[in-house]
Amino acid sequence: MKSREAGPKRGTDRDPVAGPDLAAERSGVSRWLSGLDRYASTPLASVLVIGAAAVWIAVSVAVGFPDRWEIIVQTVVAALTLVMVFVIQHTQARHQRATQRKLDEILLAMPGADNSLLTLEHASDEQLRDAGHQHRQVRQAALDDGSAPSPRQSARVDPVQPRP
Numbered sequence: 001m002k003s004r005e006a007g008p009k010r011g012t013d014r015d016p017v018a019g020p021d022l023a024a025e026r027s028g029v030s031r032w033l034s035g036l037d038r039y040a041s042t043p044l045a046s047v048l049v050i051g052a053a054a055v056w057i058a059v060s061v062a063v064g065f066p067d068r069w070e071i072i073v074q075t076v077v078a079a080l081t082l083v084m085v086f087v088i089q090h091t092q093a094r095h096q097r098a099t100q101r102k103l104d105e106i107l108l109a110m111p112g113a114d115n116s117l118l119t120l121e122h123a124s125d126e127q128l129r130d131a132g133h134q135h136r137q138v139r140q141a142a143l144d145d146g147s148a149p150s151p152r153q154s155a156r157v158d159p160v161q162p163r164p
Contacts, residue, residue, distance in 0.1 A: 030090070037091045040084065 039045060056073060060066075100121060107113045120131060 030094075033087050033090045034094070037087050040087065 060069065063069075104118050107115060107118055117131070120128065123131065
């Protein structure tokens with residue numbers, strides 16, 4: 001039976017995504033960004049943005065497109081765009097961390113899996129290239145022979161130690 005010590009510790013500060021009580025471990029900003037992302041991705045948000053744009057155009061036409069209003073709206077739109085970029089980046093990074101934890105768990109559960117891959121996200125570019133080359137060789141051998149040697153049978157890449 002494999003030791004589960006090779007993977008990340010659950011519920012620690014270094015891995016808040018895999019903890020048992022996700023809401024309690026996330027910071028206020030993180031919860032706020034996740035909530036904003038949840039609401040911003042709804043159809044109602046799209047309808048509200050389109051409605052606000054239509055109202056803005058109608059009001060601007062009625063009052064003759066005042067320059068001061070245009071500057072204010074442009075500034076608000078630019079600020080909202082910047083905020084949404086951060087919200088999207090936060091959400092994607094969080095989903096990527098969760099997916100990485102799930103993949104790590106799958107690797108730990110599979111007999112014969114190459115556990116050195118568990119820390120590959122902390123590898124240098126050279127180590128990533130070496131691991132990719134190693135697995136391309138395994139894949140090519142499988143295509144040539146019809147039976148693939150496991151990554152453990154081919155030349156091993158040194159396990160990657162996480163950076164402090």
